[in-house]
Amino acid sequence: MLVIDEYRTDPNETWLRLIVKTEGSYGVRYLIDNGSGDSLDVMFTDKMILIKGFDHESSLSQFATDEWNQDIIDGFYKGLDVKYQNLYSEEQKDETTFFIWYDDQEHQNTYQDQDGGEWLLSYFFDSFEKFHEFVTDYYSITVDEDLLRKLYNQGQLSEVELEQLIRTS
Incomplete structure (x- = not known):
């Protein structure tokens, strides 16, 4: 998808891209942003894969609630080493409705068995x-x-x- 997206999108109009690849000291990151308020952020680090999703219509989106509940957001990252949590800014963490990480096994903390937008994984x-x-x-x-x-x-x-x-x- 990245190959086609880069080929089809004018380099001066990067805001039109569906997927953006960046590389840093942490590893490689792919950000898929559909332009409708939903995003899928996938990071490949030295030891694990991090997958953060944000579905703006999900009931888990704190931006759509009457009262902000930071515990829901913090709960998604519970058990993840702080070193990897720090790869995300507070703003990026706030835009989370599901989070999965893989080391030698899959980890995901859910909130009251609600779907946080895992449909975004269909981009895989x-x-x-x-x-x-x-x-x-x-x-x-x-x-x-x-x-x-x-x-x-x-x-x-x-x-x-x-x-x-x-x-x-």
């Missing part, structure tokens, strides 16, 4: 067919399916292949 496509459907619908393009399958399976294409993939639209 578990099949080529779902990836193909998303790419063609979201970007309104027709693609070379063989090249798109190669991108799905290998995560990259040469510059020439990328042009061939998109040029078919």
Whole structure:
């Protein structure tokens, strides 16, 4: 998705991107922001994977409540080493409706069994067919399916292949 998003988006209009990749001392971070108030933030660090989601329509969004409940937000991060909690600003933590981390096992603290927007995890496509459907619908393009399958399976294409993939639209 990142490859297509970067190719299709004018470098001067980064605010239009669906996904942004950054690298820092912590590792690699991918931020998916659908422009509608929902985001999925995935960080790959030296020892773990951190996944933070924010669904602005979730009942767990503190911005949609009459009374702010910091305990809900803090609860998502309970048990996570402070070193990794500090990778997020307070503002970023406030924009949390679910949080998952993986070290050697999966950890997730939920609040009263409520869905905090885990539907955002659907951006992780578990099949080529779902990836193909998303790419063609979201970007309104027709693609070379063989090249798109190669991108799905290998995560990259040469510059020439990328042009061939998109040029078919």
